[in-house]
Amino acid sequence: MNRLIASVGGVGYLRPAPGTWGSLAALVLAYLLLKIGGVTLFVLAFVAVVALAFWSIGSLVARLGEPGPHDPAWVVIDEVAGQWIPLMPVAFGAASNGVAIERLWPGWVAAFLLFRLFDVWKPSVIGWADRRGGASGVILDDLLAGVFAAVGVMILAGLYHGLLMR
Template identity: 35%
Template sequence: MDTNTLHKPPIRFNQMTWYNRCIVFCGVGFGSGLSPKAPGTFGSAFALLFAPLWLYLGLSASMVVVLLMSLIGIYICGHTAKVLNVHDDGRIVWDEFAGQSITLLPLLYLQQLNWLWVLIGFILFRIFDIWKPFPINWADQKVSGGLGIMLDDIIAGIWAALCIFILHFYFLT
């Protein structure tokens, strides 16, 4: 078991105000981040449920919604971390929602939002989110608060999105 898991306080929703309950519930990805193992992976997988919404909205509207999701996520993640009293707690996965959604945006542009490309996007996002190459690692280590929690996943989503463009043009052109 991860030693960091042993030091994380349990989430006691019943001891929170209703406002904090709602924010924390969003922050933990509507419960998807409460998985005892790999909460980030579960949060990213849960975010794939947004794919039909992105398809329905189309590229332009999806970009606006993902931008709003990211901006609101700065508050949600920061407030959740404050309530839980743990910075960038693994259970906070709203940032994975935003990063995974950014990863899928090129698929709308390329009109390739099918299960294979969604799976490729999921894998790419998880690789960048776990590996954290520069500048993801810089954002993770140097930027604090809600912005810091969100920024590394936003950058990971952008890197994964760029890889989707490269793979698409390499394999399909």
């Protein structure tokens, strides 16, 4: 069960670039959650995914041993949690303005590209978190990459709506 959760139903076994596949799966899941239950369901699902990530990865680490400085490629639940963070400003922006989430597609693209950039590059505290090892290291680097990407999404949205749309 831990492997099924950690690999997001087997998505983590897709090649090449399982982390990218995990991020793409996160976009699809986010879209479905937002369409079905709006921002409230999306936020509740985010909390549940983070909790499941800590539980499943923690159990795997306890059973399989320390994953070392890099988490196993097939573990992508952390990508789902991290990818959802930069989608939060997009989801809240759409909801607060009464706009269908599809209309903010540039925000979805920016969230995906920025998250993948920070998740692969691992600058600053993201790299520090990745080197921690254990379940917290596996998960925290993706959550921090998500925060960095969310800031980027908000900056890009501000530039677009504040400067370019005048």
